[in-house]
Amino acid sequence: MFSKNSKEKGIESVLFFISTLTVLILFLICIFLFRDSLLLFKETSLLDFLTGKFWYPTSVNKQFGLLPLLLGSLLVTAGSILFSVPLGIASAIYISELAHPKVADFLKPFIEILAGIPSVVFGFFGLVVLVPFMQKTLNLPTGQTALTGSIMLGIMALPTIITISEDAISSVPSTLRQGSLALGATQWQTIYKVIIPASLSGISAAVMLGIGRAIGETMTLMMVTGNAAIIPSFPGGFFGPVRTMTATIALEMGEVPQGSAHFHALFAVGSVLFIITFIINLIADSIKKKYRFKVG
Amino acid sequence: MTKGVQNVSQVQIKVDNLNLWYGEKQALKNISMQIPKNSVTALIGPSGCGKSTFLRCLNRMNDLVKNCRIEGKISIEEKDIYGPDVDVVDLRKKVGMVFQKPNPFPMSIFDNVAYGPRIHGADRKDLDSIVEQALRSAAIWEETSDRLKSPALSLSGGQQQRLCIARTLAVKPRTILFDEPTSALDPISTARIEDLIMDLKKDYTIVIVTHNMQQAARISDYTGFFLMGKLIEFGQTRQIFQNPQEQSTEDYITGRFG
Amino acid sequence: MGLSSKTSEKIAFSLLILATLIVAGFVLIILGYIILNGYGAINLEFITQMPNRMMTEGGIYPAIVGTIYLIIGSMSVALPIGVMAAIYLNEYAGESRTTWLIEMAINNLAGTPSVVFGLFGLALFVKYFGFGPSILSASLTLALLILPVIIRSTEEALITVPKEYRESSLALGVSKWQTIRHVVLPAAIPGIITGSVLSIGRVAGETAPILFTGAAYFLPRLPDSVYSQFMALPYHLFVLATAGTNIAKTRPIQYGTALVLLIIVLSLNLVAVLIRRHYRNKLKI
Numbered sequence: 099m100f101s102k103n104s105k106e107k108g109i110e111s112v113l114f115f116i117s118t119l120t121v122l123i124l125f126l127i128c129i130f131l132f133r134d135s136l137l138l139f140k141e142t143s144l145l146d147f148l149t150g151k152f153w154y155p156t157s158v159n160k161q162f163g164l165l166p167l168l169l170g171s172l173l174v175t176a177g178s179i180l181f182s183v184p185l186g187i188a189s190a191i192y193i194s195e196l197a198h199p200k201v202a203d204f205l206k207p208f209i210e211i212l213a214g215i216p217s218v219v220f221g222f223f224g225l226v227v228l229v230p231f232m233q234k235t236l237n238l239p240t241g242q243t244a245l246t247g248s249i250m251l252g253i254m255a256l257p258t259i260i261t262i263s264e265d266a267i268s269s270v271p272s273t274l275r276q277g278s279l280a281l282g283a284t285q286w287q288t289i290y291k292v293i294i295p296a297s298l299s300g301i302s303a304a305v306m307l308g309i310g311r312a313i314g315e316t317m318t319l320m321m322v323t324g325n326a327a328i329i330p331s332f333p334g335g336f337f338g339p340v341r342t343m344t345a346t347i348a349l350e351m352g353e354v355p356q357g358s359a360h361f362h363a364l365f366a367v368g369s370v371l372f373i374i375t376f377i378i379n380l381i382a383d384s385i386k387k388k389y390r391f392k393v394g
Numbered sequence: 395m396t397k398g399v400q401n402v403s404q405v406q407i408k409v410d411n412l413n414l415w416y417g418e419k420q421a422l423k424n425i426s427m428q429i430p431k432n433s434v435t436a437l438i439g440p441s442g443c444g445k446s447t448f449l450r451c452l453n454r455m456n457d458l459v460k461n462c463r464i465e466g467k468i469s470i471e472e473k474d475i476y477g478p479d480v481d482v483v484d485l486r487k488k489v490g491m492v493f494q495k496p497n498p499f500p501m502s503i504f505d506n507v508a509y510g511p512r513i514h515g516a517d518r519k520d521l522d523s524i525v526e527q528a529l530r531s532a533a534i535w536e537e538t539s540d541r542l543k544s545p546a547l548s549l550s551g552g553q554q555q556r557l558c559i560a561r562t563l564a565v566k567p568r569t570i571l572f573d574e575p576t577s578a579l580d581p582i583s584t585a586r587i588e589d590l591i592m593d594l595k596k597d598y599t600i601v602i603v604t605h606n607m608q609q610a611a612r613i614s615d616y617t618g619f620f621l622m623g624k625l626i627e628f629g630q631t632r633q634i635f636q637n638p639q640e641q642s643t644e645d646y647i648t649g650r651f652g
Numbered sequence: 653m654g655l656s657s658k659t660s661e662k663i664a665f666s667l668l669i670l671a672t673l674i675v676a677g678f679v680l681i682i683l684g685y686i687i688l689n690g691y692g693a694i695n696l697e698f699i700t701q702m703p704n705r706m707m708t709e710g711g712i713y714p715a716i717v718g719t720i721y722l723i724i725g726s727m728s729v730a731l732p733i734g735v736m737a738a739i740y741l742n743e744y745a746g747e748s749r750t751t752w753l754i755e756m757a758i759n760n761l762a763g764t765p766s767v768v769f770g771l772f773g774l775a776l777f778v779k780y781f782g783f784g785p786s787i788l789s790a791s792l793t794l795a796l797l798i799l800p801v802i803i804r805s806t807e808e809a810l811i812t813v814p815k816e817y818r819e820s821s822l823a824l825g826v827s828k829w830q831t832i833r834h835v836v837l838p839a840a841i842p843g844i845i846t847g848s849v850l851s852i853g854r855v856a857g858e859t860a861p862i863l864f865t866g867a868a869y870f871l872p873r874l875p876d877s878v879y880s881q882f883m884a885l886p887y888h889l890f891v892l893a894t895a896g897t898n899i900a901k902t903r904p905i906q907y908g909t910a911l912v913l914l915i916i917v918l919s920l921n922l923v924a925v926l927i928r929r930h931y932r933n934k935l936k937i
Contacts, residue, residue, distance in 0.1 A: 105829075106827055106828060106829050109829045110740075110744055110829075112736075113736050113737075113739055113740035113744060114740055114744065114745075116733055116736045116737050116740065117736070117737035117740040117741055117745070117754050118750070118754060119733060119737070120737060120754055120757040120758050120761060120799065120800075120803070121753055121754055121757040123757070123761065123796055123799070124757040124760055124761060126772070126776060127764070127768070127769075127772045130772055130775040130776055130780070131768070131771060131772065131775070133775075134775060184671070185671050185674060185675060186675070188667065188668050188671030188672070189668075189671050189672040189675045191668055192668040192669060192671065192672045193672065196665060196668060196669075197672075205672065205676065207925055208676060208679060209675055209676065209679060210921075210925075211679050211683070211918060211921070212678070212679055212682075214853055214857075214917050214918055214920075214921040215682065215857075215914065215917065215918075216856070216857025216858070216859070216886050216913060216914075216917055217857070217858075217859065217860075218857070218859045218886040218887075218889050218890050218913075219682075219686065219857070219886075219889070219910050219913060219914055220682075221890070221893075222686075222889055222890075222893050222906065222910050223682050223685060223686065223910075225893055225894075226893075226903075226906075227685060253678050253682075256675055256678070260675070284657050284658070284661045285661065286657075286660065286661035286664045286665065287657060287661075289664075290664075307763075310763050313765070314763075314764070314765025314766065314767070314768070315765070316765065316766060316767040316859070316860040317859045317860055317886075317890060320894075321890070321893065321894060344765060344767045344860070347767050347770075347771065348767055348770075348860055348863055351770075351771070351774070351863065351864045352863065352864060356779070364771070365771060365775070368767070368768050368771040371765055371767070371768055372764060372765075372768050375760075375763050375764060375765055375768075376760055376763075376764075378763065379759055379760050379762075379763035380760075382763075383756075383759055
């Protein structure tokens with residue numbers, strides 16, 4: 099009898115140990131990213147890195163300024179959110195409030211297809227279709243622009259935003275809906291005065307996750323944004339090439355000698371990226387918790 | 395102050411001053427009773443009175459509930475089941491339980507009944523006879539003998555419940571707890587289960603929670619009436635129903651009660 | 653505004669429909685474009701032959717093989733770990749600080765950009781453990797990437813197993829672990845398979861994590877051990893489209909590669925959806 103009990107205990111301990119591996123992995127990611135990043139600051143001060151305006155990693159006078167890359171990432175992400183949030187929320191409202199259930203049942207998995215397409219395929223599509231299209235339509239020297247990146251990224255963020263918003267909207271209790279309609283409000287008034295406010299926190303969690311996905315996207319942006327490491331102006335910068343943090347790492351890591359300052363600088367960029375997404379995740383998480391509490 | 399039932403030669407379950415809390419809320423207050431061997435004991439009372447909670451103390455299913463705290467003593471076959479050396483898993487082998495909703499596993503009829511014995515290490519060659527024996531005892535052999543490999547979920551609700559009883563019998567318990575076993579069933583299935591329970595008492599000690607007073611009157615030898623976490627009255631069923639000692643028992647039995 | 657509520661409702665609803673049509677249009681255009689252009693390039697030789705003449709001719713066989721190795725490698729690490737972690741979290745863990753920490757770690761791993769996993773894989777597996785750029789390093793990196801997906805989908809599958817199954821098994825005097833092994837896990841298998849299939853799709857499509865952990869621009873022969881470098885479909889497409897010897901001339905191969913990749917990933921997703929649909933209502937008591 100004793101041995102059986104200790105076997106049960108043993109199994110539980112093994113399972114516990116394995117689930118703590120996730121914490122260990124996160125911890126190791128921090129250690130290994132930060133360790134190589136810190137070596138950069140032997141050559142460049144943290145302040146110079148964070149506020150430097152020039153990313154010249156290979157010239158004689160090496161400069162590792164994060165700003166052009168950070169602003170590039172932020173610009174493209176902001177554009178993608180401006181593009182995908184209205185479109186996504188409008189579709190989510192249509193699917194959960196207006197569409198015939200059969201239509202909704204078709205649309206949901208159909209839009210989910212977007213979530214399954216590999217980012218390199220999005221990048222390829224952007225490169226062969228959207229880039230030439232942008233160049234011609236807007237009469238630009240190159241179609242590889244921040245705007246092109248924003249549009250592709252926006253399309254990629256759509257399924258995340260639609261699925262989560264749709265969840266939030268359809269979890270609004272139907273009593274609220276009926277209450278409003280019974281007061282003589284039209285369906286549209288009910289939607290924008292009752293349902294949207296009630297599902298707002300769910301929708302904002304969706305937007306946060308969309309931002310997280312956008313800022314970490316690599317392959318698509320590398321293929322369509324032109325990768326010029328210059329500080330973009332606003333809003334004119336949308337029409338020129340930019341280089342994001344993710345694309346910088348992906349483009350340059352293959353070429354740099356390991357252990358060089360450039361190598362460490364790329365890890366430092368990775369650390370910044372990691373910290374930004376970490377914070378975004380925490381925010382999305384706490385919004386989600388609140389919203390669950392409210393609905394449940 | 396053990397209530398009712400004097401001069402019982404063989405006591406199967408003995409409860410002394412049982413108290414139970416869910417967090418801050420006390421759900422059972424000072425319950426004491428002695429449940430005789432090879433009898434059917436019915437626990438009745440309005441919903442929320444603690445009768446199911448009490449039942450779940452007898453095989454320690456309340457252990458699964460968070461923040462559940464128990465004081466007092468329960469002995470089954472003279473062994474303190476909350477004692478430090480007790481293996482809960484072993485206890486539950488000896489004290490079987492049948493639940494309110496029929497809940498066969500999503501496996502074949504045969505595998506459902508063989509599930510317990512297999513895990514408890516029964517010999518492969520004995521399984522056929524164990525399963526047949528259990529299905530016969532649960533009065534469902536005739537209906538299932540030709541389709542033991544078909545899924546249990548294809549049976550009707552009443553058949554599923556008898557299958558669950560067979561599943562419990564196959565583990566060879568000595569006590570069986572029934573938690574409102576017929577509340578989800580139609581009258582004909584209910585009657586068959588009631589017949590079965592009365593038949594089983596020659597080999598098992600049976601405790602049944604029911605909200606159906608006719609059922610308690612029909613099948614039980616002893617009845618306990620619970621109200622707001624207290625055991626109000628406990629005694630022979632005939633006496634409880636014909637000559638209750640407490641006013642609240644009488645109110646409940648005669649239907650003058652919420 | 654001077655609009656009547658009826659008119660403004662009409663305008664609003666038209667805009668909502670328009671937005672949905674645009675979104676659905678994106679799906680159609682992207683799929684349609686790749687399918688129409690890639691369709692002609694795909695034939696038996698294309699998927700069974702080595703690339704020729706600096707990758708301007710021939711097939712994509714080694715890239716398909718490499719992707720399959722990555723799937724096998726990463727799944728054989730992530731699946732057991734993920735399932736066991738999910739079992740702990742759903743069946744054993746109480747509300748404690750450690751549980752909170754584990755949940756937080758999983759959420760953050762799920763949100764960490766894939767290129768950061770690539771950096772980490774480079775630092776830990778390629779350099780620190782000395783596995784070099786190899787199938788092993790890349791598989792382990794991808795395993796970390798899909799671990800949260802597998803944990804979450806397994807947890808979801810475990811939650812949908814009715815608690816009555818657990819109770820009635822425990823009431824038969826069956827121990828907790830045996831209950832999990834013999835009743836809970838079998839009932840959760842469809843959900844676990846769904847999550848695994850989605851993860852496989854993810855492994856097949858990811859590029860950034862394998863960039864520095866072992867993906868090769870071109871290899872004249874197939875990998876012969878876990879320490880070999882490899883070619884993989886998504887990286888192959890990237891290389892052909894951006895850095896190939898003759899980008900314009902190899903367009904048909906690019907479309908073909910994109911379509912093969914799309915077919916693999918989307919059919920895996922479809923399988924996952926079908927499994928989910930098929931079993932959704934089977935577990936209800």
